[in-house]
Amino acid sequence: MAITAATLGRTELQGEPGWLSDRRRAALATYERLPMPSKTDEEWRRTDVSGFDVSAYSELEHREGLKLDAGRLPAGVILKPLREAASENRELVEPRLFSLIGSDRDRFNALHAAFFTGGTFLYVPDGVVIEEPILGRHLSHAGGNFVLPHTLIVAGRGARFHYLDEYIGDDSEESGYRSGSAEIYLGEGSEVGYVSVQKWGRNAWHFADQRAQLQKDSTLRLFDVTLGARFSKTRVEASLVGPGADAELKAIYLASGEQFFDFHTLQDHQVGNTRSDLLFKGALQDVARTVYAGLIKIEKGAARSDAYQANRNLVLSDHAKATSIPMLEIDNNDVRCTHGATVGPIDPQHMFYLRSRGIPEATARRMLVQGFFGDVLDRIPFEHARTLIEAELETRLG
Amino acid sequence: MARHRVASVADLAADSIKRVDAGRFPICLAHAEDGNFYALDDTCTHEEFSLSEGELWGMDVECPQHGSRFNLLTGKVTGLPAVVPAKTYPVTLEGGDVYVEVPD
Amino acid sequence: MATAPRVDVGSDYKEKYGFFVPEDYVFKAKRGLNPEIVKEISWMKKEPEWMLKMRLRSLEIFRKKPMPTWGADLSVIDFENIFYYLRASDKQSKTWEELPPDIKKTYDRLGVPEAERKFLAGVSAQYESEVVYHSLHEELSKKGVIFTDTDSALRDHPELFKEYFGTIIPPADNKFAALNTAVWSGGSFIYVPKGVRVDIPLQAYFRINAENMGQFERTLIICDEGSFVHYIEGCTAPIYTSDSLHSAVVEIIVKKNARCRYTTIQNWSTNVFNLVTKRAMVFGDATMEWVDGNLGSQITMKYPSVYLMEPGAKGDVLSVAFAGKGQHQDAGGKMIHVAPNTTSTITSKSISKNGGRTSYRGHIKIYPGANNCKSFVKCDALLLDDESRSDTYPYNDVDAENVTLGHEATVSKVSDEQLFYLMSRGIPRAEAETMIVNGFIEPFTKELPLEYAVELNRLIQLEMEGSVG
Numbered sequence: 001m002a003i004t005a006a007t008l009g010r011t012e013l014q015g016e017p018g019w020l021s022d023r024r025r026a027a028l029a030t031y032e033r034l035p036m037p038s039k040t041d042e043e044w045r046r047t048d049v050s051g052f053d054v055s056a057y058s059e060l061e062h063r064e065g066l067k068l069d070a071g072r073l074p075a076g077v078i079l080k081p082l083r084e085a086a087s088e089n090r091e092l093v094e095p096r097l098f099s100l101i102g103s104d105r106d107r108f109n110a111l112h113a114a115f116f117t118g119g120t121f122l123y124v125p126d127g128v129v130i131e132e133p134i135l136g137r138h139l140s141h142a143g144g145n146f147v148l149p150h151t152l153i154v155a156g157r158g159a160r161f162h163y164l165d166e167y168i169g170d171d172s173e174e175s176g177y178r179s180g181s182a183e184i185y186l187g188e189g190s191e192v193g194y195v196s197v198q199k200w201g202r203n204a205w206h207f208a209d210q211r212a213q214l215q216k217d218s219t220l221r222l223f224d225v226t227l228g229a230r231f232s233k234t235r236v237e238a239s240l241v242g243p244g245a246d247a248e249l250k251a252i253y254l255a256s257g258e259q260f261f262d263f264h265t266l267q268d269h270q271v272g273n274t275r276s277d278l279l280f281k282g283a284l285q286d287v288a289r290t291v292y293a294g295l296i297k298i299e300k301g302a303a304r305s306d307a308y309q310a311n312r313n314l315v316l317s318d319h320a321k322a323t324s325i326p327m328l329e330i331d332n333n334d335v336r337c338t339h340g341a342t343v344g345p346i347d348p349q350h351m352f353y354l355r356s357r358g359i360p361e362a363t364a365r366r367m368l369v370q371g372f373f374g375d376v377l378d379r380i381p382f383e384h385a386r387t388l389i390e391a392e393l394e395t396r397l398g
Numbered sequence: 399m400a401r402h403r404v405a406s407v408a409d410l411a412a413d414s415i416k417r418v419d420a421g422r423f424p425i426c427l428a429h430a431e432d433g434n435f436y437a438l439d440d441t442c443t444h445e446e447f448s449l450s451e452g453e454l455w456g457m458d459v460e461c462p463q464h465g466s467r468f469n470l471l472t473g474k475v476t477g478l479p480a481v482v483p484a485k486t487y488p489v490t491l492e493g494g495d496v497y498v499e500v501p502d
Numbered sequence: 503m504a505t506a507p508r509v510d511v512g513s514d515y516k517e518k519y520g521f522f523v524p525e526d527y528v529f530k531a532k533r534g535l536n537p538e539i540v541k542e543i544s545w546m547k548k549e550p551e552w553m554l555k556m557r558l559r560s561l562e563i564f565r566k567k568p569m570p571t572w573g574a575d576l577s578v579i580d581f582e583n584i585f586y587y588l589r590a591s592d593k594q595s596k597t598w599e600e601l602p603p604d605i606k607k608t609y610d611r612l613g614v615p616e617a618e619r620k621f622l623a624g625v626s627a628q629y630e631s632e633v634v635y636h637s638l639h640e641e642l643s644k645k646g647v648i649f650t651d652t653d654s655a656l657r658d659h660p661e662l663f664k665e666y667f668g669t670i671i672p673p674a675d676n677k678f679a680a681l682n683t684a685v686w687s688g689g690s691f692i693y694v695p696k697g698v699r700v701d702i703p704l705q706a707y708f709r710i711n712a713e714n715m716g717q718f719e720r721t722l723i724i725c726d727e728g729s730f731v732h733y734i735e736g737c738t739a740p741i742y743t744s745d746s747l748h749s750a751v752v753e754i755i756v757k758k759n760a761r762c763r764y765t766t767i768q769n770w771s772t773n774v775f776n777l778v779t780k781r782a783m784v785f786g787d788a789t790m791e792w793v794d795g796n797l798g799s800q801i802t803m804k805y806p807s808v809y810l811m812e813p814g815a816k817g818d819v820l821s822v823a824f825a826g827k828g829q830h831q832d833a834g835g836k837m838i839h840v841a842p843n844t845t846s847t848i849t850s851k852s853i854s855k856n857g858g859r860t861s862y863r864g865h866i867k868i869y870p871g872a873n874n875c876k877s878f879v880k881c882d883a884l885l886l887d888d889e890s891r892s893d894t895y896p897y898n899d900v901d902a903e904n905v906t907l908g909h910e911a912t913v914s915k916v917s918d919e920q921l922f923y924l925m926s927r928g929i930p931r932a933e934a935e936t937m938i939v940n941g942f943i944e945p946f947t948k949e950l951p952l953e954y955a956v957e958l959n960r961l962i963q964l965e966m967e968g969s970v971g
Binding site: 462465466467477479481 | 671675840
């Protein structure tokens, strides 16, 4: 049975306020109106979704898919499932939900807005600092093949905290439809560390939109890890809307087997005196394919912007394919803007060096891949996430 | 190899092409100006458009999207922008039927 | 235009330029694009049947293909309001007085000789260099080199022509290649036999006839094994045309161990849409070099490409773009690595000023099996004021093993340190900026023949003063 308008009446989505139900209906109508992306759309030219049949999935994730874990939270902090916040904190949620990532950019974006299930709402009031990272763990369950969590984060002026979204697949090889979208609002002078680790099962289809809006003097340190799903498309976007805003966008991906990963990024400098620094590093094995396409946009008047964008791909097999499209649109001359892309194999000299020290080839290879990721791993904003990611890499590179 | 009946001879006028399926393989079937039938993989090796929606140009088939050309006999590229040859499959005629042989 | 006074091009036109002027047919130039115009063009040229068919089919393809949705804004082109074919005598229907003053002024400032000026401005179909051309032509003929206009080549070398025409860039490749194939006229045809090196650059200049600077010229160059040729088109002086669309197609074949260099200095007047398709197919250990300078036009969309077909093939693109007020230069290059052990580089330098926009658009594609390839792309953009814009759109697709691909780009303004250094030595600001810009494009100018390099530097100086366009 396919997802239909009737699905909106299912128990998983009951008890929601009217405004949210209305939005879901509108998004569903948008979904039905929009065509499937085709190869003639630039963004989807190298990203083939013809094998994805939404109608094959119909079981919504049940309510216990989200586990929230945080230490003692200071007064005023709100941390709860998004659906509860939609009723209880309407004034905070309604004006923000989907206003960054939209609900009509393409079919999948609309579908996510219509049927998002689990997800977190985090509100940190002005001046509040949380030392312990907040952990959101999204678990896909047997039977739930439609898992679309949505994270909404609001940081007040001068707030400071770390948040982790971990998307965890069960062991089954079952295929499913997943997304893991996030909207992050950074108030003036706030500092947010956001990490997402995607490790769904290897047959999942994953579509995610992450977008942050940075007010004056705020700092975002975002770190994305993509490991799971057979198909994963992630948009990572930062709008710098206040002077002094600073966005660091880093990511690693490890694609193996028949995995296909697509990343589209945007560093949108709407005002001057802003800074963004993006580095996406990926290793490809077997017959995996990856697409990176990123844009630095410096709007007119955004003088003294400083933007950096790099995509580095390490190709470990004969049949892996990497595409890299780093783009610039610069509308102001008083900027510092640099980008670069590389695609290449392991440096044979490095390999030779390690082998000559008696290190077996497989081990040498693993060391070189770890070394490749090393500099970017240093940028993971908090210890808990770093330990988790390093352990995950260790297992997968084993 | 598996042999599939894909069309009857009468289905294709001389100097025309048609999209058929031989098992799981999409095929561009051509009835060429030399009177013979030829079978090519229907998916253009350049950007994956359907060759059977293109045109015959003598002994070449031309992709409708960017004009790449492939020789019907050999599958070789006879005009850019494609650079990878098209796969060809053996065709046999029996009675009034056209058969194409494809891998299992 | 058709009603304006005509200039007599002389009765020996056919002998000199290989262009047929029908005597008993009154050709009246008409605007618009339809099968009748295409048939008329083909009829006027007395072409073989296959070419007429190809033109008509290309017209259909042109009609069917959508306008590109990327790149520059082309929506203002009115295809029905363009002359697709003008007889040579129709072309010189302007008088010197009718020329826009800025164009005349630029000729003065560049020091372009009178005769040449009139030719460039479309006032005259002739220019003194025909003498140079004739002696050159003799020398080339001795070596077996064919250097002629493309219309004559179709007539005089039908076999060679048919073998290659439209195989590198088929009409269906893109909307403007289809348009060109439907209405092409003029352009150069070059064949260099095995092992022959042509020592002096062949310039479209030498082979002057009015077709040469046409709107829809078609160029085909074949470098046989081990040969070498350097072809130069365009010139630094602005070329004035009242027609707003220029859409050329250039096809090049470089066989084993051969080398071809193709230099372009594009400086159309700023009312022109310049939409050009250029592509070379390069075989074993052969080299193709595109040296491409884009200064004029309102909009240019041009991405010279190289298909590296066999091991050892090498491709280079060296590109400079300058966009001033109201201009958009969307240029770049494409390197398609089909065979292993092939190498390519693209170096792009762009300058935007007074609200001008430059875009680098490139594609590096490494096909499966094209192992051990190397490709490097470097783009530098200079923005001279805060109204101007620069974009970079590099597409990199790697499907083979052991490939090293690098792309780097920077966007900056004229550095304060450099300016300060020069100004502290008493150099006025404007002059200092010009020096910096000339230094910025030096990797390009040093690849040009000396006279072009000198003129280009002078032109940059003019552009910097804002006295052009």
